[in-house]
Amino acid sequence: MIDLDDRERTIDQRARLAAAGLQRAVAQRPMRNVPERTPQRYGLMIGAVCVMLLVVSGLYGIAQRDGGVADDPDAPVVWTIGGLPSTWPVGSVRRETGDPSNSQNGTDFAVYGTPAAPEGPVIVLDRATGFDRQPADRIGVQGIVETTAGDRALVLGDDAAGRRLAWVQIGQRWIAFVGSGVADQSMSSFAAALTLDPAGVPSIAAAAVPDAMTLLASGPYPAVAPTLWVGLLGQDGVEPTVTLDFVDAATEQGVALSQTRTIGADLAVLSVFVSSRQQVTVAGGPAWSVAMDEMGLRAIVWRRNDTTLLLASSTMTADQLVALADTVRPARADELSEDGEATGATALPETEQPASTDAPQGTDPSPDTLPDASPPAGAIAVDSDFTPTRTERSPNEVTLSGQLAGKPTFAIDFLSVAGQVQVSPHLSATDRSLGTWYVDPTSTEQPIMTFGTDGAAPIAVVTDDPLAASLQIVSSAGQRYTLTLTAASAHPDIRFTGMVLSGAHLVSATLLDADGRPIGPVLTRP
Amino acid sequence: VFAGDDPHEVASFAITGAAVDFDRFYASTARRTLAVAYALTGSWADAEDLVQDAYADAHRRWDRVGTYDDPAAWVRRAVTNRSASRWRRLGREVRALTRVSARAARTTSEPEVQDAQFWSAVATLPGRQRAVVVLIYVDDLSIEQAATRLGCAEGTVKTHLSRARLALHALLDDERTGPQR
Numbered sequence: 001m002i003d004l005d006d007r008e009r010t011i012d013q014r015a016r017l018a019a020a021g022l023q024r025a026v027a028q029r030p031m032r033n034v035p036e037r038t039p040q041r042y043g044l045m046i047g048a049v050c051v052m053l054l055v056v057s058g059l060y061g062i063a064q065r066d067g068g069v070a071d072d073p074d075a076p077v078v079w080t081i082g083g084l085p086s087t088w089p090v091g092s093v094r095r096e097t098g099d100p101s102n103s104q105n106g107t108d109f110a111v112y113g114t115p116a117a118p119e120g121p122v123i124v125l126d127r128a129t130g131f132d133r134q135p136a137d138r139i140g141v142q143g144i145v146e147t148t149a150g151d152r153a154l155v156l157g158d159d160a161a162g163r164r165l166a167w168v169q170i171g172q173r174w175i176a177f178v179g180s181g182v183a184d185q186s187m188s189s190f191a192a193a194l195t196l197d198p199a200g201v202p203s204i205a206a207a208a209v210p211d212a213m214t215l216l217a218s219g220p221y222p223a224v225a226p227t228l229w230v231g232l233l234g235q236d237g238v239e240p241t242v243t244l245d246f247v248d249a250a251t252e253q254g255v256a257l258s259q260t261r262t263i264g265a266d267l268a269v270l271s272v273f274v275s276s277r278q279q280v281t282v283a284g285g286p287a288w289s290v291a292m293d294e295m296g297l298r299a300i301v302w303r304r305n306d307t308t309l310l311l312a313s314s315t316m317t318a319d320q321l322v323a324l325a326d327t328v329r330p331a332r333a334d335e336l337s338e339d340g341e342a343t344g345a346t347a348l349p350e351t352e353q354p355a356s357t358d359a360p361q362g363t364d365p366s367p368d369t370l371p372d373a374s375p376p377a378g379a380i381a382v383d384s385d386f387t388p389t390r391t392e393r394s395p396n397e398v399t400l401s402g403q404l405a406g407k408p409t410f411a412i413d414f415l416s417v418a419g420q421v422q423v424s425p426h427l428s429a430t431d432r433s434l435g436t437w438y439v440d441p442t443s444t445e446q447p448i449m450t451f452g453t454d455g456a457a458p459i460a461v462v463t464d465d466p467l468a469a470s471l472q473i474v475s476s477a478g479q480r481y482t483l484t485l486t487a488a489s490a491h492p493d494i495r496f497t498g499m500v501l502s503g504a505h506l507v508s509a510t511l512l513d514a515d516g517r518p519i520g521p522v523l524t525r526p
Numbered sequence: 527v528f529a530g531d532d533p534h535e536v537a538s539f540a541i542t543g544a545a546v547d548f549d550r551f552y553a554s555t556a557r558r559t560l561a562v563a564y565a566l567t568g569s570w571a572d573a574e575d576l577v578q579d580a581y582a583d584a585h586r587r588w589d590r591v592g593t594y595d596d597p598a599a600w601v602r603r604a605v606t607n608r609s610a611s612r613w614r615r616l617g618r619e620v621r622a623l624t625r626v627s628a629r630a631a632r633t634t635s636e637p638e639v640q641d642a643q644f645w646s647a648v649a650t651l652p653g654r655q656r657a658v659v660v661l662i663y664v665d666d667l668s669i670e671q672a673a674t675r676l677g678c679a680e681g682t683v684k685t686h687l688s689r690a691r692l693a694l695h696a697l698l699d700d701e702r703t704g705p706q707r
Contacts, residue, residue: 021640
């Protein structure tokens with residue numbers, strides 16, 4: 001019989017040989033060539049700098065002329081913030097179109113958010129995007145739905161055709177959304193999740209499809225030809241149709257659906273969206289859900305009223321996406337179970353529960369249940385079996401508490417201190433028969449997180465994942481749950497190894513049972 | 527040393543900090559990162575996805591990441607972390623893709639990996655064990671360095687490594703001998 005050392009030694013030798021073989025294979029493998037994309041990337045960077053300069057000059061000009069208008073009719077439309085906001089709501093947006101005759105000049109709109117800098121957020125709507133071609137006096141801009149740490153913003157409005165427009169700013173980048181019946185919360189969450197460059201924004205014209213939602217984005221990522229696939233399904237009761245807008249990063253031109261892309265270097269492009277999708281789902285509002293087709297391919301389905309947006313898996317080809325879209329039709333309210341799951345003939349085939357970092361399952365898509373665009377106030381309980389409460393005492397201090405029916409009552413304090421989040425779990429059982437509950441410090445199920453060993457609050461939590469962490473909750477009787485916490489963005493003051501679950505960034509929590517099944521989604525921050 | 531991985535380049539990153547050009551950084555470190563990702567996932571496609579995501583993140587935060595002593599370690603850590611969550615969905619996606627791949631044109635030739643069976647076995651290990659194996663054998667880190675990378679004690683790394691070796695031995699032995707009745 002081989003003793004332990006021999007077995008380990010055998011594997012050690014084999015591992016070293018395998019590693020050497022892997023090195024050779026990698027050396028032979030063609031790598032995506034970053035320098036080849038450099039000109040494009042630099043071009044976009046230069047463009048971004050130009051936009052920034054325009055913003056600065058525009059702001060300066062506006063400030064200097066005390067409400068006047070720009071002299072250059074080709075200047076970008078600049079939205080400026082009235083006042084120096086500090087919290088929700090933060091002030092107003094003043095629109096300067098650059099056109100002296102435009103009646104929208106000087107019009108103020110409400111702004112919500114928490115700008116990081118006194119001068120921000122600033123919304124720039126470039127004429128090249130096509131937005132400004134909309135009849136300005138018929139666009140009802142509702143304001144910035146969310147601005148966190150100055151790194152994103154969302155402006156919503158309805159154009160003359162009744163389509164909801166949404167502009168998302170991430171850093172200096174913009175993404176345009178056009179759709180009908182866009183839920184503010186969903187868009188906001190989606191916006192928070194996306195980190196794509198809006199180089200494809202000019203193709204917003206492609207969104208001029210009634211009852212359509214289009215998301216086009218691309219960006220100068222390294223080794224990436226950013227591409228985004230969007231499946232669009234038709235109205236309820238109408239045979240689903242699919243519209244794909246494909247923006248080729250190299251040409252920044254839309255590519256017709258009929259142009260089948262081969263699986264090659266561009267395939268990985270889509271994985272940018274996978275990352276985004278992962279964040280999208282965890283931050284998803286009630287209108288979002290995760291579904292998988294019968295093949296196990298994943299998709300995000302946004303549904304509200306009669307519109308369904310299908311966001312495809314990165315692993316899909318165009319043909320696969322079309323095939324999946326054909327299997328998915330919008331779920332009507334009467335086809336949803338009480339917990340929001342789609343049922344019946346139009347239900348999305350479900351093969352497995354989503355991973356803990358994915359979205360909670362869809363909930364009631366009724367417009368009545370959708371949070372409005374006002375700032376979040378406390379918790380949004382969406383499941384009768386799990387009623388959490390989120391209390392934000394300060395931007396860096398938040399308590400998530402709740403009671404799981406027949407299960408323990410818990411309260412978890414998150415306090416961001418000096419780049420690290422301290423988590424203070426308090427678990428108790430109102431019913432003594434439920435025993436004692438505690439956060440399991442020994443769990444190895446979630447290696448991204450470790451706990452202190454003393455169990456005393458606060459427990460410092462360290463996670464390598466900048467966007468998600470999990471708490472293993474276990475009772476003395478062995479009942480086990482996982483509370484998955486996700487954030488919309490990394491804490492700006494925390495390095496990648498640090499924590500992100502500060503109050504301002506914690507966006508959702510999902511409780512999973514011992515089998516990994518979600519027990520009701522929790523939306524902690526719209 | 528991996529092709530494209532120039533140790534002098536890495537050293538220069540440490541010296542020049544934020545001035546490091548991202549393209550040079552990518553070109554000089556991507557292959558090794560890809561090897562790490564492959565070892566974690568057992569799949570070129572998934573490895574490239576992981577690598578791309580990690581570098582995309584690094585690119586977005588390059589102002590900061592570029593100032594780190596070892597930006598490549600940042601990227602590889604990101605790859606390791608991402609692989610943990612990615613693995614959960616990998617199984618069914620692989621199965622699905624296996625089915626649909628017959629319809630997809632194969633446009634790239636995949637280099638064969640010597641002893642791919644070994645990496646397939648590695649990919650089935652629990653996340654921490656898998657990470658330790660990859661860090662030790664592929665990223666060529668010492669126990670101490672791996673502990674630092676993973677943010678745990680050296681003893682923990684040793685434990686995971688030992689368990690991983692035993693698990694791999696069992697896995698590979700089972701595959702060699704077939705199921706025992």
